[in-house]
């Protein structure tokens with residue numbers, strides 16, 4: 043909220059990527075991954091993984107920052123891989139870049155899922171290249187109903203990667219609690235209206 047990254051209602055998007063914001067995000071992604079790997083933190087801890095995969099485009103800088111932070115601050119050394127949206131017809135060719143995923147355990151990292159299209163495409167790509175996707179981590183879990191109108195996109199993706207294997211730095215309901223605590227009532231009201239329309243009903 044402090045940097046205007048999240049807005050409700052009608053607005054024009056503006057990019058707000060700066061060193062301090064990206065640094066905070068890298069730290070949050072890395073801590074979320076480390077916590078999720080502890081067996082005490084959840085009934086479905088994230089398994090160890092070899093390569094972090096960031097789907098183009100926004101997933102690429104987030105994954106790159108996170109592997110760096112994992113190494114510098116948590117002594118976890120993993121590879122970085124990402125895809126190109128356009129197939130390259132010269133040089134190494136193909137649309138995978140970075141560490142090889144073949145025979146490796148892969149964690150996918152992105153900012154947010156809506157319909158889950160980007161993450162599903164990433165899962166398919168990694169599988170085609172011979173990797174095994176062991177989980178997904180996103181910045182914000184929107185906690186919205188998915189394509190079937192009942193379950194969530196998270197549940198739909200967990201049906202592919204494993205129950206409890208989609209993690210998030212924070213959830214929509216965490217944001218609502220934070221807005222309430224900080225007296226941001228206008229934003230909270232807008233979020234509640236949005237939640238009524240799109241939020242999970244359980």
Ligand SMILES: O=P(O)(O)OC[C@H]1O[C@H](OP(=O)(O)OP(=O)(O)O)[C@H](O)[C@@H]1O
Nearest residue numbers: 098099100153154155156157158159160
């Ligand atoms: O779950 P989905 O319905 O796929 O939506 C979520 C995806 O959409 C956004 O990326 P976008 O498609 O805008 O691409 P970009 O990262 O290249 O901007 C976002 O970064 C996710 O990757």
